Amino acid sequence: MARILIVDDSPTEVYKLAAMLEKNGHQVYKAENGQDGVALARQEKPDAVLMDIVMPGLNGFQATRQLSRDPETAHIPVIIVTTKDQETDRVWGKRQGARDYLTKPVEEAVLVKTLNAVLAG
Secondary structure, three states: OOEEEEEOOOHHHHHHHHHHHHHOOOEEEEEOOHHHHHHHHHHHOOOEEEEOOOOOOOOHHHHHHHHHHOOOOOOOOEEEEEOOOOHHHHHHHHHOOOOEEEEOOOOHHHHHHHHHHHHHO
16 A cells, blocks of 8 residues: 555564554555654655654654655655654644654554545645
């Protein structure tokens, strides 16, 4: 179906998200930090990005901002997937260009529904 890039520094979270996506027929790319995620998004042009916030180096807010403001990657929807569940985090994530915001642990049904919505435009 779709090509999805997961950007998260937790191998456990990457494994869980990848398993859900692959089970639903998606192809998965993985990056373990914001800098690698931005580079991989520019290289592979995935259909969507699942972005963690708390990562070493370039955090998810910064990486989302870079992707959403770069003409080369601005069309790629970013969904923030994080443990940060404060309203201020949600607002800030959307202001950086994220199309949606999910908090961990993410249920498979919610992930698939959200992904389908952003992929549909």
